[in-house]
Amino acid sequence: MNSNRTLTAAAFAALAMSCVERQGPQPPTFPSGGLLARSTPLPQPQMLSVLEGIYDTTNRFGTFAVVHASMQGSSATTMKAALAILGRDHLAFAILEPGCFTDSSSGTPTVQLVLEGYWRYLENAEPDSSSTGLIRLFVQPSSVATALCAGQAPPPGTAAALAGATGQGNAEPTAPLQVTYVQQRKGRAGSFFVGAHHGGCVTSDDCGISENTPETFVLASRLGANYLEVDVHLTADGIPVCFHTTNLSATLVQGPYCFGAIAGYTYAQLVANCRLKNGEIIPRLEDALAFGLTNTDLIVWLDMKTADAVLPTTQLLGTLATRLPAANVMSRVVMGLPASDVLNAYVSAQQSGQLAPGQRCLVEQRAEDVTAIPCIAWSPRYTRGPMASDVLNLQSQGKFVGYWTLNDPGVVDAFLLDGKPNGVLTNYLGLVNQRWEAIGILPAYGAPP
Amino acid sequence: MNGRVFIGAVSLVTGALATASAEQPSEQVSTSRDETPVVRAAPDASLAAAPGGGFIFFPTGPQEGQQRWAVGGVWQVAPMFTANFRRGLGSGFTLDARATSIFVYNQLGAGATWAVPVGPFHLGLMAHVDAWFGVLGRAFSDSETSGFDSSGWGILTEPGAMAGLQLTNDSWITLVAELYLQPYQSQKLGSLVVTPGTPFYSGGRASLVVEYSVGKGAIYYGLSVYNTTQNFPIWFNVNYSTAKFLYLGLLGGYEF
Amino acid sequence: MLLAAAAAGSPGDTAVQEQEAAAKSPLHNWELDLFAGYGQLAWPALDSTNTRWSNGNVAFAVGVAYRSPHFTHPFVDISYVPFIWSGQDVYVPNTNGSVYAKSSSHALGIIFGPGFDIAWFRVRGGVGLYAVSTSTTVQDVNKSTTSANIGYLVTASALVWQRDQFAAGIEGRFMTLQAPGNGTFQSSWAAGLTGRWDFARH
Numbered sequence: 001m002n003s004n005r006t007l008t009a010a011a012f013a014a015l016a017m018s019c020v021e022r023q024g025p026q027p028p029t030f031p032s033g034g035l036l037a038r039s040t041p042l043p044q045p046q047m048l049s050v051l052e053g054i055y056d057t058t059n060r061f062g063t064f065a066v067v068h069a070s071m072q073g074s075s076a077t078t079m080k081a082a083l084a085i086l087g088r089d090h091l092a093f094a095i096l097e098p099g100c101f102t103d104s105s106s107g108t109p110t111v112q113l114v115l116e117g118y119w120r121y122l123e124n125a126e127p128d129s130s131s132t133g134l135i136r137l138f139v140q141p142s143s144v145a146t147a148l149c150a151g152q153a154p155p156p157g158t159a160a161a162l163a164g165a166t167g168q169g170n171a172e173p174t175a176p177l178q179v180t181y182v183q184q185r186k187g188r189a190g191s192f193f194v195g196a197h198h199g200g201c202v203t204s205d206d207c208g209i210s211e212n213t214p215e216t217f218v219l220a221s222r223l224g225a226n227y228l229e230v231d232v233h234l235t236a237d238g239i240p241v242c243f244h245t246t247n248l249s250a251t252l253v254q255g256p257y258c259f260g261a262i263a264g265y266t267y268a269q270l271v272a273n274c275r276l277k278n279g280e281i282i283p284r285l286e287d288a289l290a291f292g293l294t295n296t297d298l299i300v301w302l303d304m305k306t307a308d309a310v311l312p313t314t315q316l317l318g319t320l321a322t323r324l325p326a327a328n329v330m331s332r333v334v335m336g337l338p339a340s341d342v343l344n345a346y347v348s349a350q351q352s353g354q355l356a357p358g359q360r361c362l363v364e365q366r367a368e369d370v371t372a373i374p375c376i377a378w379s380p381r382y383t384r385g386p387m388a389s390d391v392l393n394l395q396s397q398g399k400f401v402g403y404w405t406l407n408d409p410g411v412v413d414a415f416l417l418d419g420k421p422n423g424v425l426t427n428y429l430g431l432v433n434q435r436w437e438a439i440g441i442l443p444a445y446g447a448p449p
Numbered sequence: 450m451n452g453r454v455f456i457g458a459v460s461l462v463t464g465a466l467a468t469a470s471a472e473q474p475s476e477q478v479s480t481s482r483d484e485t486p487v488v489r490a491a492p493d494a495s496l497a498a499a500p501g502g503g504f505i506f507f508p509t510g511p512q513e514g515q516q517r518w519a520v521g522g523v524w525q526v527a528p529m530f531t532a533n534f535r536r537g538l539g540s541g542f543t544l545d546a547r548a549t550s551i552f553v554y555n556q557l558g559a560g561a562t563w564a565v566p567v568g569p570f571h572l573g574l575m576a577h578v579d580a581w582f583g584v585l586g587r588a589f590s591d592s593e594t595s596g597f598d599s600s601g602w603g604i605l606t607e608p609g610a611m612a613g614l615q616l617t618n619d620s621w622i623t624l625v626a627e628l629y630l631q632p633y634q635s636q637k638l639g640s641l642v643v644t645p646g647t648p649f650y651s652g653g654r655a656s657l658v659v660e661y662s663v664g665k666g667a668i669y670y671g672l673s674v675y676n677t678t679q680n681f682p683i684w685f686n687v688n689y690s691t692a693k694f695l696y697l698g699l700l701g702g703y704e705f
Numbered sequence: 706m707l708l709a710a711a712a713a714g715s716p717g718d719t720a721v722q723e724q725e726a727a728a729k730s731p732l733h734n735w736e737l738d739l740f741a742g743y744g745q746l747a748w749p750a751l752d753s754t755n756t757r758w759s760n761g762n763v764a765f766a767v768g769v770a771y772r773s774p775h776f777t778h779p780f781v782d783i784s785y786v787p788f789i790w791s792g793q794d795v796y797v798p799n800t801n802g803s804v805y806a807k808s809s810s811h812a813l814g815i816i817f818g819p820g821f822d823i824a825w826f827r828v829r830g831g832v833g834l835y836a837v838s839t840s841t842t843v844q845d846v847n848k849s850t851t852s853a854n855i856g857y858l859v860t861a862s863a864l865v866w867q868r869d870q871f872a873a874g875i876e877g878r879f880m881t882l883q884a885p886g887n888g889t890f891q892s893s894w895a896a897g898l899t900g901r902w903d904f905a906r907h
Contacts, residue, residue: 125692236848247852250882250890256746256789257808257839260850268843272795272806287798340594365593381596383586385639410645411638418641617776659819661775670819697883699832 024278025127026208027118028134028170034116035136039099042113043151045071045081048098050153051139051160052185054437058178060119060166061087061094066185066433067162068224072217074294082222083115085179086430088409088438091122093430094135095222100149113145114138119166122428126206129169136173137164186437191446193226194432195301195425197405198244200225202427203252203277210252210276212242214283217292223429227299228292229336229404232285234309237266240285240316246305248274253282263306286316293320293327301362301379303336307345310335311354318356330358331449334377338364347373362400370399376448379425382406386419395422395445409435416440422447503543504667505533505704506623506658508564508573508611513539521702525675527551531702541565545577556581558605564613573611575627580604603634605651620661628653629677652677652693658700666705673698733773735905738780740766740876742897746789746810747879749891755794755803762787762811764878764895770820777819780829782858786812786880786893788837795843808841812893814880816858825867825874829860835882855883862899870903 030036042048049069056063066086073079085094096117103112115137124131139145140161144154154160159181167173200219201207209215212230220228231244241262248258258274262282265273271281285302292298304310313335321329337343343363349355350373361375367390370378377400380387391401402423406412412424412435420443426432503511505519516536523529529551536544541563549556560577581604586597609627616622629651635644658671676695745761753759766784790809797804818831835856840849862876876899881892 123692125694250884254749254890256749256751256891257810257841259810259837259839260852264850265841265848266843266846268797268804269806269841269846269848271797272793272804272843273808273839273841281798284798365596383597383599383638384592385598385637385641387639408643408645411643414641414643617774619774620776659777 024203024206024208024210027120027127028132028167029118030116030134030136031170034134035101035114036097036099036116039101039114042081042098042100042148044148045079045098047148047151047153048081048083050144050148051083051162053160054182054185055085055162055179056182057085057087057180059175060090060177061085061092061179062089064088064182064434064438065179066224066430066437067179068433070221070224072221072295082117084222084224084430085119086224086433088431088434090131091428091431092119093122093223094119095219096135096137098148100145110142111146111149112138113149115162115164120207122201122205122430125204129171133166133168133171134173135164135166135177137162137177137179186440188436189442189446190449191422191443192436192440193299193400193402193423193447194224194429194436195227195229195402195404195423196220196223196225196298196429197229197425197427198231199228200429205427208278210278210280212244212283212288213276213280214288214291215280217288217296217298220429221296221298224433225298225429227301227423229301229303229425230285230288231303231305232309232313233262233305234312235265235267235270236263237268238312239267240309240313241267241270242283242285242288244305252277285313286320289317289320289329289333290324293329293332294324298332300333301336301377302333303338304342304346305338307341310342310345311349314349314354314356314359317359321356321358330356330360334360334362336362336364336379337369337375340365343369343373364404367394370394371397376400377402377422379404379423382411382415386415388419391419391421392444395443398445398448400447401443406432413439420444503535503537504621504660504669505535506611506625506660506669506671507613507621508562508571508623509541509566509613510535510543510545510562510564511537513537517704519669519702519704521669521700523549523673523698523700525673525696525698529554531700533702533704535562545575547577547579553585554581554583556605558607560607562611564611569614571611571613573613575607575609575611577607577609578604579607599636599638601634601636604632606630606632616659620659623656623658623660625656625658626653627656648678654698656698656700660704666703668701668703670701671699673700731903731906733907734771734903736770736772737902737904738766738768738770738782738899739901740764740768740784740878740895740897740899742876742878742895744787744878744893744895744897747892747894751789751791752793757792757794757805759789759791761789764897766878772822777821780818780820780831782814782816782818782829782831782833782860784814784816784858784878784880786814786835786895788812788891788893797843804844806841806843808839810837810839812837812854812856812880812882814856814858816856816880818858825864825872827860827862827864829858831858832856833858835880837882857881857883857889864899864901870906872901874899 052069053067055065055067057065068084071079071081083096096115099114103110119135121131140163144160147154162179165173166175166177198211199216200223203211209219230242232240233243243262247261253274255274337346362377363369363375364379367378378394379402382403394401400422402421403415404425406424407427420441422443424432502515505517511517519533521531523531529549532548534546543562546559556579558577558579562573562575564571564573582602584600586592586595586599592598607627611625613623631651634647654673654675656671656673660667660669676693678693742764744764764787766782768780768782770778770780772778788810792807794803795806812835814835816831816833820829835854836851838851858880860878864872864874866873878895881889884890
């Protein structure tokens with residue numbers, strides 16, 4: 001019954017999406033599904049992680065690029081693996097999916113592990129043929145491909161490489177690309193996390209998926225996020241929904257009747273009148289979390305935009321924790337307190353025993369509130385500066401400290417080196433992952449579990 | 450793709466072109482409202498007759514030794530106060546200075562313009578250097594609440610060109626195109642000073658400005674179209690991307 | 706402001722008659738303008754897949770302008786802008802089947818800007834504020850909201866009949882709402898009749 005509701009919500013979302021003209025561009029896809037259409041999935045998709053590491057690339061992604069493996073899916077049968085290449089230059093990333101097929105074109109049958117997907121330069125807010133395209137890579141050497149396609153670990157000491165080509169727009173990839181292993185990724189020891197600001201991609205970057213949606217959980221996971229910040233508002237009939245602005249902003253929604261404060265609409269009216277920029281409905285927080293927590297391993301920071309959303313949200317989390325015991329809801333979902341009225345509502349609920357058991361919180365403003373309430377994390381705005389001594393002080397007390405939102409490479413570097421935070425919230429997951437690998441320093445103290 | 454339509458620019462350009470095409474010398478068989486013939490043959494003479502000689506935006510500015518001040522406002526991303534000064538240096542040159550302020554952002558610049566009449570038009574070239582400074586947070590509010598403890602500063606250079614046309618005996622219209630080149634920008638975030646790799650070429654603008662004399666002074670109004678990088682003029686949006694976005698600006702004020 | 710030099714397009718008038726008219730016409734005019742017509746949403750189009758019906762509505766406007774020897778005249782325009790009203794079938798999560806939504810949207814705007822006359826043609830462009838009101842009824846629950854948006858207006862009219870202080874003709878109007886940051890996100894067109902009365906002249 002409960003999983004049916006999630007499926008139903010996703011089905012309605014898909015149906016609604018199919019009825020409404022999309023406003024945002026979609027990433028390029030291979031015609032007729034490319035080579036993946038005649039490939040079989042990896043028998044052990046989690047083994048794709050053996051390809052993780054730091055690589056040099058001959059074009060597109062620069063040197064010292066991060067190759068990141070991830071898995072998304074709600075069950076063993078639906079689990080899918082993905083590989084991402086994350087670079088600094090051009091804020092470049094690629095998302096590829098693996099497939100195995102036997103290539104007999106050369107006479108001798110050879111097992112090939114192909115990776116196909118798309119690449120994108122996020123420095124161009126609107127994708128065109130110069131900033132996005134198709135990518136196809138083959139895993140080398142063949143011993144690695146054969147082993148992974150047989151569900152086995154590759155021979156030890158074998159460095160993998162990726163070779164193939166990229167294209168522009170929807171054109172077939174023809175520009176050669178070599179991705180050569182350099183070293184393994186730095187360990188984070190559970191102390192450093194990369195956060196996705198509203199989603200794997202903010203809506204204005206036109207990645208084909210709107211921010212604050214269930215689908216963006218998957219995108220964020222693929223792009224190397226460890227946590228995801230979503231915004232929570234309350235509808236007129238008391239339903240927490242995922243949406244950023246108080247008013248239905250034209251930068252996020254479409255629909256000639258979609259105006260005014262989101263709090264003025266019942267959820268049915270919201271769905272009837274509004275679509276997000278890529279055609280999705282504005283999701284209920286319940287549906288977004290149920291999908292995201294079961295399909296990814298992301299931690300979720302709920303940015304509570306209004307004080308009156310605190311009680312309904314904590315009650316919802318308690319319900320979800322009971323409904324989805326395997327998802328560890330209470331340890332993975334943290335309630336963020338961005339302003340004093342929200343903080344006061346949280347403290348009031350805490351004192352009256354109305355918070356769900358195990359409810360955790362995050363403070364954005366005053367550092368002293370983290371220990372006073374107490375909450376597990378502090379996340380100040382980057383425009384206050386690194387505040388390194390305050391960061392270290394809280395970290396020594398076992399608190400998580402992360403900045404929001406760092407989007408410029410120079411600023412990312414400066415804050416990583418100066419503040420040594422536990423986390424960075426960003427619009428550009430690839431950038432922060434790459435900069436961490438290049439210059440990041442582990443904090444002196446570990447983050448809370 | 451979003452239907453970016455800039456109606457005001459279209460209407461003003463349409464109006465200007467219609468006026469320019471209507472007022473051909475061969476068509477000057479009658480007079481305008483107040484019986485004063487539109488002076489077409491000697492535009493410099495009519496400008497010299499204008500109060501104070503010359504205006505702020507029209508390419509040919511005040512004559513040598515004469516000067517103009519103006520106060521007004523501009524609204525692009527946010528409303529800002531503006532002040533302009535122009536002094537004639539002779540031989541078509543003028544010295545220009547201008548200030549823009551919205552308190553959290555302040556810009557002061559100086560430069561020069563050189564203009565020459567070409568037929569009924571006046572064409573000009575200009576170059577300015579501006580310094581800007583902005584502050585958010587501690588100066589105005591508690592940084593813990595506002596989330597800001599930041600300041601920024603930078604240098605802008607703005608080469609540009611202008612073309613002006615006298616429309617009637619009391620009104621002049623000028624098209625201005627200006628580039629924004631940003632050789633330096635820094636932000637101080639708390640105790641950290643960063644100098645992001647902001648693009649040198651930060652975009653530009655085109656403006657259509659009308660000036661018409663009213664008594665001894667003049668009223669000016671106009672429309673601008675900007676195409677700039679994201680951190681111009683929102684300086685605290687630290688962003689090194691070269692992506693630019695298009696937006697409108699309105700300006701108006703009084704010259705005296 | 707009739708520019709006598711712009712002879713092209715003036716129906717039936719000779720240059721001499723124009724001179725006499727120009728010589729007699731007052732230098733300063735305060736005028737009252739009225740517009741009435743039909744208007745509807747121009748962009749973006751309503752999703753028609755599940756729309757049972759949709760219509761525009763009447764559009765009207767009233768304005769004041771000040772004409773002087775200057776070649777443009779400032780105007781203020783207050784208008785009722787119809788966008789659309791429609792009935793749609795929508796799918797809402799956790800309901801059985803589809804629900805019927807009846808919705809409408811219109812705006813009240815105040816626009817300032819310059820206008821320009823050439824003979825009996827007139828173009829105007831301006832910027833101002835629109836209070837956009839939407840009303841929707843879903844599952845018997847009605848919700849109305851009003852929000853303010855910056856918007857732009859451009860009009861083109863032909864005042865084909867003129868006598869003394871009065872003139873009348875046809876007008877086309879196009880307005881658009883500014884999206885935050887850049888661009889525009891919704892627009893409406895209207896067409897109809899327009900009238901002008903010079904209520905103060907000197």
